[in-house]
Amino acid sequence: MKSNCMHLAIPAGDLETAKKFYCDVLGCKSGNGEAGRWVDIDFWGNELTLHQSEEQLPNVRHDVDIGAVAVPHFGAHLPNDEFQELKARIEAAGLEYLDKPYLRFAGNEYEQETFFIKDPNGNVLEMKSMKNPELMFK
Incomplete structure (x- = not known):
């Protein structure tokens, strides 16, 4: 089976802050999740999973x-x-x-x-x- 949907999981810091950014600012929709732990975001047809975290990725x-x-x-x-x-x-x-x-x-x-x-x-x-x-x- 072929799917055109990509999945990416990232450290999100404060989950509620990240969810507001992705949903309220970028206009994405939220989906399944586990309160305080993770939430799926419909990132233009792709599954972006935001994980509650303390770490940030170095850039x-x-x-x-x-x-x-x-x-x-x-x-x-x-x-x-x-x-x-x-x-x-x-x-x-x-x-x-x-x-x-x-x-x-x-x-x-x-x-x-x-x-x-x-x-x-x-x-x-x-x-x-x-x-x-x-x-x-x-």
């Missing part, structure tokens, strides 16, 4: 074509209208970008707008809107 920067990006990171590819709505929600919440929105690969078939943001526990998310998403794995 380092790796050089790519646009400069140094935070690693590890995860995120989602969104249609442009959803991407713009997400940026508006982040800005309305008064959150700061780790790396502000910018255009990558401008003028070619892989053009994409992207930004990086941290969740309340320091996990780094990269959100993207691809000009031609069908070319991603051609």
